[in-house]
Amino acid sequence: MIDKLDLCTKALALRKELGEDTTSPIDIFSLAHTITQLTLVFYPMGDHISGMCIKNDGNPVIAINSAMSVGRQRFSMAHELYHLYYDENKQSTVCAIKIGTGNDTEKAADQFASYFLMPPxxxxxxxxxxxxxxxxxxxxxxxxxxxxxxxxxxxxxxxxxxxxxxxxxxxxxxxxxxxxxxxxxxxxDDSLYKPLPEDKQYKTYGYYIQQADELLQKDLVSTGKYEQLLLTAFRSDLVYGDEFEGGELND
Structure with a gap:
């Protein structure tokens, strides 16, 4: 049995814990970047999976199906936050694409996500x-x-x-x-209803990138190994720098 009041309370509490109020629309991916030691991966996962959460002994990874619409990706992110913070049953979870399906835990995660993005x-x-x-x-x-x-x-x-x-x-x-x-x-604009641009559908952000940079700064890996780590994380932009050229002039 899903306790909606409890899920709403958890959703509002997590918003506050992450520095948001309990009423305003939120930029959930910017919010995710404030979560300590979280790695966020965008990857097209086909037509049946919306995302996954791997707790990884305090170094969690959340992956989002970047082939879905941006609006759906935001919901999936909120769904995965439920697994990360409140699902005590599993260390890793793969989530279906259809909202409101699956076992009670999946339905609870969907309800939590709805309250998190749209407080009552x-x-x-x-x-x-x-x-x-x-x-x-x-x-x-x-x-x-x-x-x-x-x-x-x-x-x-x-x-x-x-x-x-x-x-x-x-x-x-x-x-x-x-x-x-x-x-x-x-x-x-129609961007809410479409997937990310193709060049952004394969990306890794957060703790993994920070750790790779730290290894390089401490001379624990060579430049070649550092670049290999970044390329494995789909961050050729950080290796070759093409995406950033002229950016400062346009800011």
Whole structure:
């Protein structure tokens, strides 16, 4: 049995622990970079896996399926944070791509992720601001505004609105098609609904990169070995530096 109140409490507590308030939309990947000794890997994992978490004796690795939409990747990151901080049963977890499926732990992680990205008070206030005092059901304009505000996928938002009795499953079904077109027609950029650019779908960030640099600075590895470590982590940009040329001039 999933204890939603407990999951909401955990989600809000972790936001505060990581330096965020309990109401604002968050940049979850920037937040992840503040987690000590976390390595974050982006890698296209096909059509069935959303991500994975390996606790690795205090040097955790979270991998995100970069072939999914950016909105879905953000939800997957929040899902994996549940496994990292609150799942005491497993040292490693591979997670399915469909929200709301799997065992109770997977469903709890999905519920946690929803609360983490869309705290209940924040969602209620956003709906009130967007929808006003109207007694009509939420329409496509409100749906798009909400998913853009919280930077979540259509799937994640609809699951939450059904859970909160803001939509029936039948009402939600009408919003599952033409997702990108519905956003673009309302003037929004479509990047939330698409995967990362191909040159960013293979990347490693965080502790692994820091450790490789530390080994080099302490002369514990050669420059060649350091570059090999970076290339293994899909960081050719750090080896060859092409991505950074002229960047300072454009800042």
């Amino acid at each position: 008070v924040a969602l209620a206030e956003a709906i009130k601001k967007i929808h006003g005092m109207s007694t009509d059901n939420l329409g496509i304009k409100e749906i798009v505004k909400l998913e853009q505000y919280f930077r979540v996928s259509r799937q994640a938002l609809l699951c939450r609105l059904i859970e909160d009795n803001k939509l029936t499953p039948q009402q939600a079904d009408q919003f599952r098609q033409g997702v990108i077109r519905s956003a673009v027609n309302l003037g929004y």
